[in-house]
Amino acid sequence: MVASADVTGTIGSAEEALSDRLDGSDLPRQLLGDAYPRLSIFHDKLLREGVLKGIIGPRDQEILWERHILNSAAILPFIEEALNEGAQDSVADLGSGGGFPGIIIASCLHEAHITLIEPMERRVQWLSEVIDDLKLDNVTILRSRAEDLVDQPTGQRPGHKASDKQRHASAARHTQYQVLTCRAVAPMRKLAPMALPLILPGGRLVALKGKSAPQELEKAKQVIAKSHGINSQVFEAPVGDGLEPTHVVVVEKRK
Known part of the structure; x- marks a missing residue:
């Protein structure tokens, strides 16, 4: 499911007072x-x-x-399936925030190109630091709101390569993606009109959601159809043995 990473060890160590319940677990x-x-x-x-x-x-x-x-890694099989059935290997993470699930996707699917879409400057800076620390070379940061990307005409979408020192500067580019992911961005009735215009015909929206995903999808049926979405489904996605599963909403973009 994951590609090899040419990185070993960790940068520093967390303070002894801080720990994770799964530290020491295999x-x-x-x-x-x-x-x-x-x-x-x-x-x-x-x-x-x-x-x-x-x-x-x-x-x-x-x-x-x-x-x-x-939890973010649970989305990977759905992304891989969508990429295998599409013509491109482009993935965008809408509202990437701290890097969930975009940084996890980029680390695991190293052959795909990942765009992290995030409007807040301080989070863009954080993502830039993470990309440097993890030595990820398959990531672009795009500082923008989804609404602005949808409203801009072809050829006027800002984007930039994350490897240079100007990651938060803007450059003109028009892009749609084979797969668009997100986590805790908006309810489906608001998410669909933001996300689906950014997806290539035949591509997919793959969204991490909570237990209310079926209800969200039901309320969003009309707006999904209006945004050219079809075949909307909710899946329960395993996170790991003994861990609570998560939910994934998948919506195809009409060709």
Whole structure:
């Protein structure tokens, strides 16, 4: 499920007072495979800096692996299926925030190109640091709101390569993606008209959702259809043995 990562070890170590319930467990390594070294670096950075920088809440420190990293990884099979059936290997993470699920996707699916769409400057800076720390070369950061991307005409969407020092600068580019992901961005009735215009015909929206996903989807049927979405489904996605599963909403974009 994951591609190999040419990264070993971690950057520093978290303070001894901070720990994660799954520290010392083999489960993250088993589930993440060759991506584990990279995501261990990400985990340690979150543990050290996440609360201070407003990326996670204090209560999340003990459950970083489960709530944020492994929960995000549960979306991978749905993304891989969508990429296998499409003509492109482009993935965008809408409202990437602290990097969930975009950083996890980029670490695990290293052959795909991942665009992290995030409007807030301080989070763009955080994502830029994470990309450097994890030595990810398959990621672009696009500083923008989804609404602005939808409203802009062809050829006027800002984007930039994350490897240079101007990651938060704008450059003109028009892009649609084979797969668009998101986590905790908006209810489906608001998400569909933001997300589906950014997806290639035949591509898919793959959204991590909570237990209310079926109700959200039911309320959003008309707006999904109006936004050219078809074949909407909710799946229960396993996170790991002994861990609570999550839910994934998949919507296809009409060709």
